[in-house]
Amino acid sequence: MEHWPDSDALQSARISPDKPYFPGQPKSLEGIALRSFWLGIALALSAVATFSTLLFSSSPLWRLPFFWGALSTFHFLEFWTTAKYNTRQANIDSFLLTANWPLYAIAHASASIECLLTKLLWTSRSWAPLYIGHILLLLGLMLVFIGQLIRATSMMQLGTSFNHIVQHKKNDDHVLMTTGIYGVMRHPSYFGFFWWGIGTQLVLGNPICFLGYTIVLWKFFSGRIKVEEKFLAKMFDDYVEYKKRVPTRIPFIP
Numbered sequence: 088m089e090h091w092p093d094s095d096a097l098q099s100a101r102i103s104p105d106k107p108y109f110p111g112q113p114k115s116l117e118g119i120a121l122r123s124f125w126l127g128i129a130l131a132l133s134a135v136a137t138f139s140t141l142l143f144s145s146s147p148l149w150r151l152p153f154f155w156g157a158l159s160t161f162h163f164l165e166f167w168t169t170a171k172y173n174t175r176q177a178n179i180d181s182f183l184l185t186a187n188w189p190l191y192a193i194a195h196a197s198a199s200i201e202c203l204l205t206k207l208l209w210t211s212r213s214w215a216p217l218y219i220g221h222i223l224l225l226l227g228l229m230l231v232f233i234g235q236l237i238r239a240t241s242m243m244q245l246g247t248s249f250n251h252i253v254q255h256k257k258n259d260d261h262v263l264m265t266t267g268i269y270g271v272m273r274h275p276s277y278f279g280f281f282w283w284g285i286g287t288q289l290v291l292g293n294p295i296c297f298l299g300y301t302i303v304l305w306k307f308f309s310g311r312i313k314v315e316e317k318f319l320a321k322m323f324d325d326y327v328e329y330k331k332r333v334p335t336r337i338p339f340i341p
């Protein structure tokens with residue numbers, strides 16, 4: 088598809104000092120260290136806020152710092168797994184905070200606002216029995232943990248073949264992975280991201296963002312998989328057979 092730019096062009100566009108991807112985007116190793124430091128602080132503060140609301144009040148607002156903690160963990164792990172298992176590719180974009188800016192930030196800000204408003208304003212108005220809320224919360228927590236685990240595991244397993252930017256040409260160290268978690272599902276890192284995102288909205292108890300996240304994530308991964316597989320089939324003769332044999336396990340994406 089034409090709208091996917093060449094990966095070299097994308098890389099150079101992203102590291103050009105004249106073209107910051109978002110305000111304050113760091114360009115140096117010190118900047119990367121600082122970004123990790125702030126994500127760590129955000130994570131620690133989120134953990135403290137979550138556990139103190141859980142321990143000292145019955146307020147459902149613990150969901151908000153839990154969401155920010157899950158978000159910080161996700162982005163920190165994006166960088167950490169790239170730096171450890173695909174060191175040459177690690178740069179500031181590996182945090183995945185620069186992709187789809189500012190839409191990504193708007194999505195998470197909307198989720199935070201929806202949660203804050205509904206939990207503060209509509210605390211007494213419940214549209215469903217309490218146990219439904221508990222089931223959805225539990226399901227959301229499971230999806231966040233399992234989604235994160237699958238995402239990080241697949242990044243580790245793919246190693247140097249993993250790239251945040253879809254590759255158009257085969258690099259020397261790129262091997263087709265068809266075993267392990269890639270033998271169970273064809274795109275585990277997208278599967279993990281998809282369910283992680285939906286899980287965060289279940290934990291927040293956000294009906295509007297749940298719907299929005301589901302539609303946007305599904306459309307995004309469905310389009311991306313089509314493009315990615317077109318290039319994978321060109322790069323690897325075995326890909327067509329692999330595609331027939333292993334499903335994506337993402338709903339309505341065969």
Ligand SMILES: C[S@@+](CC[C@H](N)C(=O)[O-])C[C@H]1O[C@@H](n2cnc3c(N)ncnc32)[C@H](O)[C@@H]1O
Nearest residue numbers: 241248250251253254262263264274275276277
């Ligand atoms: C962001 S990674 C996502 C990998 C995979 N789609 C997933 O969800 O786990 C994108 C890169 O992984 C590569 N890739 C995807 N599936 C692969 C496989 N089974 N073996 C090797 N490389 C793969 C693609 O060429 C692309 O450059």
